[in-house]
Amino acid sequence: MIPSWMVIGAVTFIVAIGSFFITPRDVKWFAQLSRPRWLVFEAFIPLIWTVIFVCGAASAYLVWQHNPGSVITWLLMGLYLFVEIITVAYIPLMLRLKSLKIGEIIGLSGFIVAVLLAICVLPISGLATLLLIPYLLWSPVGTYTTEELRQMNPEDA
Numbered sequence: 001m002i003p004s005w006m007v008i009g010a011v012t013f014i015v016a017i018g019s020f021f022i023t024p025r026d027v028k029w030f031a032q033l034s035r036p037r038w039l040v041f042e043a044f045i046p047l048i049w050t051v052i053f054v055c056g057a058a059s060a061y062l063v064w065q066h067n068p069g070s071v072i073t074w075l076l077m078g079l080y081l082f083v084e085i086i087t088v089a090y091i092p093l094m095l096r097l098k099s100l101k102i103g104e105i106i107g108l109s110g111f112i113v114a115v116l117l118a119i120c121v122l123p124i125s126g127l128a129t130l131l132l133i134p135y136l137l138w139s140p141v142g143t144y145t146t147e148e149l150r151q152m153n154p155e156d157a
Helices: 004-020 024-031 042-066 071-097 100-121 126-130 133-152
Strands: none
Touching (some): 004 042, 004 071, 024 071, 042 071, 100 126
């Protein structure tokens, strides 16, 4: 039998690579947008999201270990997966549709679902909830950045 941490890690990795379905044309549009001067950390965003996904997978593992296979645990695993899918969909959908507004809506949606997940996980494991904090802190930064990009690039909003 495959250990649960390997399954959770593999699912996290497979979903995360979904963001690679971006054509160079889509990236070119985004690269040409005006950016706020304070956006100096853009090169670190992939690393930041990698850490966040690892924390999320560790959180899911702790929840799974608490009561493996129960209906509630499976529902929570579905919620973890939904948060990751929303997060990974941000870049491809925003770039393919060339819409910063779509990006902002997706970012806000991910944050709301992650708050709900954290609330559901709290009674099960405080550590699992703490591992969701990086997402809960960083997601609003991304959403705010997208809003700033919308204001600076109204023709691409």
